Structure formats: structure tokens, C-alpha cells
Amino acid sequence: MPDSSSPWLPVGYRSRPATTADVHAIHRLVAACEHALHGRVTTGSDHITADLALPGLELKSDTLLVRGPGGEPAGWGWVKxxxxxxxxHPDHRGRGLGGSLLGWTETRAGRLGGDRLAQTVSDDDHAAVALLRSRGYSPLVTEWLLEIAMPVEPEVPEPPAGITVRPFRPGDEQAAYQLTEDAFDEWQQRRKTYEEWARHTVERSSFEPGASPVAFAGDQMVGAVLSLDVPDTGEGYVERVAVRRDHRDRGIARMLLRDTFRTFHRRGKRTCTLWTHSDTGALSLYERIGMTVRRSSTVYGKALTTGRPK
Structure with missing residues (x-):
């Protein structure tokens, strides 16, 4: 689909819907943003692939890729x-492109019948925070990227009585989905379908079963850590942590996490990271096992009315 100009874009910019063929171009754009803000890249290209494959996301109407005067990717967005x-892109900031894309997301969300819209912004991105606040967005929850340094191999405690542990293997998908979504139901607004959940976990090309230990009580999965080995980051990454409610406060999460850390250490990783946010109440758990906050983000939200922003 060819690019087209639009009166709401800055002069010289053109846009079109994103396609799956744009994954690497979009990843380069996102990587440039992360490097400019944080000095390192943490998002893998398979994360972009998963976003573009979200169930219910219509690429032709729910995504937008903006190119600059030279044809280079300058910005992108999606709404679901x-x-x-x-x-x-850092090279295209200060020209009104962020405000234009924000307006497009609100218009699209309104046309979809949405009454609210939210997006996550790094707390280091002061310009984006100021833009959102100027458009009536307010903070909802805080998210933290935590890290643990592993200069020596981490020790792993023994499983609690009656608990066995092994790496994730084919056939565990449905049990892990049920376990993690049951746990996340305590704070998430909407339960994911299996398809949507799998796109961001077990079906990602960076999913690492060997660094994803699962815990069983008899034949019932009661705990899981699902991990990714994101290329070019030099770090291990934990995508999901969950323990069934009736088996909490037994040290299962701590044991599984340290098992993951040890596996990544044996594979040459000296750092492991994960995201959590204020609704989960899990920050203190991660701090007790030696993780520290590397950086934070905030989810900002805004009410929409009759398809138009307030």
C-alpha cells in the first residue's frame, strides 16, 4: 500500500497502515527511541511481530506507519x-509528529466505540509525558523494569515439601496459560484469550523453555516462570511469573526465579530483567531476592466521549 499525505501530519510526512513486512523497520525505530532514552535496547523484533499479530488488531485501520521526507520510518502507532x-524516531522529534499520532490514536479509538484510552510512556521521556498531560491524560499505574546482576552463579533453594520442578516442555502451554491468567485476573482489566497470551509468550521466537521452570504439586501446575532470550541484549528476561493462590507464601516464586537466573548465568548472561507494576503488589518480592529498579514508566489514561477526545 503506497504512502499518502494527510492534513493532520506535519508537512513532508506521509503515512500508511503497517504490515508484517515492516517488522524490522519498526523495530529499528523503537530501538532508536530506547537507545536515545536509556542508552540500550531492550525490545526484540519478535515483540513487534507479536504486537502486529494481536487478535482483533486490524492492520489496515488500527496501525499507522509514518515516513519522513526522505522515506525513512519516522513514527508509528497502533490502537486496540x-x-x-x-x-x-529521535531524529523527527520536535516537529509535531507525536501530537499528530496521539490525535490519530484518539480518533481511531473513538471510532471503535472506546470510552477510554491509555498508553505507557517512559518516565525518562519528559517530552512525551508533557504532551500527554497537556492533552488531558493522567497517571494510572507505575511500571518498573527491574534487574539483577549475576557476577556469580545464583544459588537455588530446594523446593518446598510436595513440590517438584522441571523446565517447561511442549504440552505445558494450556496449563501455563490457565495459571498465569488466573493469577493476573487479580489486577488486569481483561482476561487474555489463549491466542493473544501465546503470541507474547510461548509462541515468540525468543521464548526460552530451558530457562522457564514450572512447579507441580502432584500433576497440577502451581507455579511458572516464562522467560525470553532476547537477541542482542546480552540479558535474560522474565516475561511472566505466577504462583497459584493456594500455594503462595511458600517460597515457590523465589525458587523458580532463582532457577531461571542460574540457567541464564550458565548461558553466559550476567544480568536478568523483568517488568512489574504497582497493581500487582509484587515489587517487594523482587527486591527481596536482590532485584533493583533500573527505570520506570507510567501508564497514562484519558476519558473519551462520543468518539471524540474530551
């Missing part, structure tokens, strides 16, 4: 339900 994402 009450969530939106916008990125603007």
Missing part, C-alpha cells in the same frame, strides 16, 4: 481496545 502505542 483501550490501549495505544506511539513511537517517534
Amino acid at each position: 481496545g483501550r490501549r495505544a502505542t506511539v513511537h517517534v
Whole structure:
């Protein structure tokens, strides 16, 4: 599909819907944003692939890729339900492109019948925070990227009585989905379908079963850590942590996490990271096992009315 100009874009910019063929171009754009803000890249290209494959996301109407005067990717965004994402390449900031894309997300969300819209912005991105606040967005929850340094191999405690542990293997998918979504139901607004959950976990090319230990009581999965080995980061990454409610406070999460850390250490990783946020109440757990906050983000939300922003 050819690019087209639009009166709401800055002069010289053109846009079109994103396609799956744009994954690497979008990843380069996102990586440039992360490197400019944080000095390192943490998002893998398979994360972009998973976003573009979200169930219910219509690429032709729910995504937008903006190119600059030279044809280079300058910005992109998507809208699904009450969530939106916008990125603007560092070389194209200060030209009104962020505001234009934000307006597009609100218009699209309104046309989909949404009454609210939210997006996550790094607390280091002061310009984006100021833009959102100027458009009536307010903070909802805080997210933290935690890290643990592993200069020596981490020790792993023995499993509690009656608990066995092994690496994730084929056939565990449905049990892990049920376990993690049951746990996340305590704070998430909407339960994911299996298809949506799998796109961001076990079906990602960076999913690492060997660093994803699962815990059983008899034949019932009661705990799981699902991990990714994201290329070019030099770090291990924990995507999901969950323990069934009736088996909490037994040290299962701590044991599984340290098992994951040890596996990544044996594979040459000296750092492991994960995201958590304020609704989960899990920050203190991670701090007790030696993780520290590397950086934070905030989810900002805004009410929409009759398809138009307030």
C-alpha cells in the first residue's frame, strides 16, 4: 500500500497502515527511541511481530506507519481496545509528529466505540509525558523494569515439601496459560484469550523453555516462570511469573526465579530483567531476592466521549 499525505501530519510526512513486512523497520525505530532514552535496547523484533499479530488488531485501520521526507520510518502507532502505542524516531522529534499520532490514536479509538484510552510512556521521556498531560491524560499505574546482576552463579533453594520442578516442555502451554491468567485476573482489566497470551509468550521466537521452570504439586501446575532470550541484549528476561493462590507464601516464586537466573548465568548472561507494576503488589518480592529498579514508566489514561477526545 503506497504512502499518502494527510492534513493532520506535519508537512513532508506521509503515512500508511503497517504490515508484517515492516517488522524490522519498526523495530529499528523503537530501538532508536530506547537507545536515545536509556542508552540500550531492550525490545526484540519478535515483540513487534507479536504486537502486529494481536487478535482483533486490524492492520489496515488500527496501525499507522509514518515516513519522513526522505522515506525513512519516522513514527508509528497502533490502537486496540483501550490501549495505544506511539513511537517517534529521535531524529523527527520536535516537529509535531507525536501530537499528530496521539490525535490519530484518539480518533481511531473513538471510532471503535472506546470510552477510554491509555498508553505507557517512559518516565525518562519528559517530552512525551508533557504532551500527554497537556492533552488531558493522567497517571494510572507505575511500571518498573527491574534487574539483577549475576557476577556469580545464583544459588537455588530446594523446593518446598510436595513440590517438584522441571523446565517447561511442549504440552505445558494450556496449563501455563490457565495459571498465569488466573493469577493476573487479580489486577488486569481483561482476561487474555489463549491466542493473544501465546503470541507474547510461548509462541515468540525468543521464548526460552530451558530457562522457564514450572512447579507441580502432584500433576497440577502451581507455579511458572516464562522467560525470553532476547537477541542482542546480552540479558535474560522474565516475561511472566505466577504462583497459584493456594500455594503462595511458600517460597515457590523465589525458587523458580532463582532457577531461571542460574540457567541464564550458565548461558553466559550476567544480568536478568523483568517488568512489574504497582497493581500487582509484587515489587517487594523482587527486591527481596536482590532485584533493583533500573527505570520506570507510567501508564497514562484519558476519558473519551462520543468518539471524540474530551
